[in-house]
Amino acid sequence: MKSLFKALGWPLGSARLEPAALSAAFLASCPDPVLVTEADGAVAFANDAARELFGCAAGVPLRRFPELLNAASFEAYRSACAACLAAADPGLPPLRLELTLHGPGGDRELELRLRACRADRRLFLVHGFDDVTERRRLEERMTRSRDFYLALLDHVPALVWRSGSDGGRNYFNRAWLRFSGRPMDAAFGDRWLDDVHPEDGGALSNEWRRALVERGPVSTEYRLRRADGNFRRIVEHAAPVFGPSGGFEGYVGVCQDVTDARSAQEETEAHRRAALQRAFVANVSHELRTPIAAIRGFAETLRRGAIDQPKVAGEFIETIDRHAQRLHRLIEDLLEISLLESGRLRPRPEPVKLSPFVWEFCERLAPAAERKKVRLRVDVDPELVVWIDPGQLHQVFENLCDNAIKFSPKGGAVSIEAATEQGFAVVTVRDTGPGIAPDQIPVLFDRFLRKATPSSKAAPTTGLGLTIVRGIVELYGGSIGVESSDRGAAFTFRVPLRPAREAPVSIVADHGAAVGR
Helix, strand or coil: HHHHHHHHHCCCCCCCCCHHHHHHHHHHHCCCEEEEECCCCEEEECHHHHHHHCCCCCCCCCCHHHHHEEEHHHHHHHHHHHHHHHHCCCCCCCEEEEEEEECCEEEEEEEEEEEEECCCEEEEEEEEECCHHHHHHHHHHHHHHHHHHHHHCCCCCCEEECCCCCCCEEEECCHHHHHHHCCHHHCCECCCHHHCCCCHHHHHHHHHHHHHCCCCEEEEEEEEECCCCCCEEEEEEEEEEEECCCCCEEEEEEEEHHHHHHHHHHHHHHHHHHHHHHHHHHHHHHHHHHHHHHHHHHHHHHCCCCCHHHHHHHHHHHHHHHHHHHHHHHHHHHHHHHHHHHCCCCCCCCCEEHHHHHHHHHHHHHHHHCCCEEEEEEEECCCCCCEEHHHHHHHHHHHHHHHHHHHHHCCCEEEEEEECCCCCCEEEEEECCEEECCHHHHHHCCCCCCCCCCCCCCCCCCCCCHHHHHHHHHHHEEEEEEEEECCCCEEEEEEEECCCCCCCCCEEEECCCCCCC
């Protein structure tokens, strides 16, 4: 009995009970099936778990164990028994093998740990069993499921790949292999990167190193060499894969060749830009021609004698001056747009304390508002500081407030509001005019789009003001939008509270002027 316990791997240590006192009831309590046979296969002992596994009720003699095995398992078991009996060394590790058992409820898959031992000068074989039937069935279902999805992926036209937890790719579908012209193993690990364009490889490797740390979704774009040697533009989306226990197992990715789509898009965009350029030239020609024609016409009339009529001459000179202002402003706006769109206009951020800046601006704006009987209202956080060039900020307010006053009715109001929101200064210029037609809002910031002015004596307008406003705001990493109703329009622009690079601190416009709220 002592040798049997040693064979089972149960040390007796300093137990007070004699080995003989540890009866078969103790072995019977073991939750795993335990079987002891003599050298010829006769069953010497089987605990309750083993009897349940073999379908033998308590008290009923258990037939020879090998008779329960199928033919293939029987031959493997017989060879294992012969090897164990020949060695008969309890110090050796148990011999392990897999068997198929014809049980009462059908075939069962078992993992057997087999060891020989001596007791009472006789050889015994100690068997420990693990019933792995359900595990094997689950593995088989998973294998069938995996094979099904792999077969499915092999017929997907997109390029599909899979990687392990170390990021090395270990599977490519047929579409990828056809695209690259390589066999599967030639792209394993990081070797697929050999086909990435040299200018994209470094950034792509860094992106994947970051992804393996963060273990989140990844979207990238790069150029990949096709089997014909041409580089194609690839858009890649990958998602992390986690196992049943939550462990990270790698990535699954899908790639799409977007070269042709991008080329078509770029061609369409080139046609659109060309059409816009032609329209821009036509509009500029018209806008220049109109004031020049007016100036020449009135000047010719004055030259032919109208200058001798003081009242008429005064009106004509005022008209010439108005058109000259319009021409001057058009030229200035065209130069500004040229700088913005060519990238030659660089941001020059300075810290501007917004409240005094707006009050000072409104002081200059007050005469124009007074002529229209429009009230000006200011509600700006007194501590708000924005980083922007003061001259360009003045252009933004000038264009927005000029339009707000122009389109507000007599007795209306224009308000300027500003506050902070998630790292941005949010500034709104609101009027009480008739609003903006819904079909104009999507193209409101396009060049030369103008609403009809309320009166012929309105200040000259070029139709470029809102285009310039948008360009300046975006130059500083901001954005602008508009909301409109029949009670008025509200233009809201957002600019970051901090510049990309810190500028010397010198608060601009730290003084104000009283403008009636």
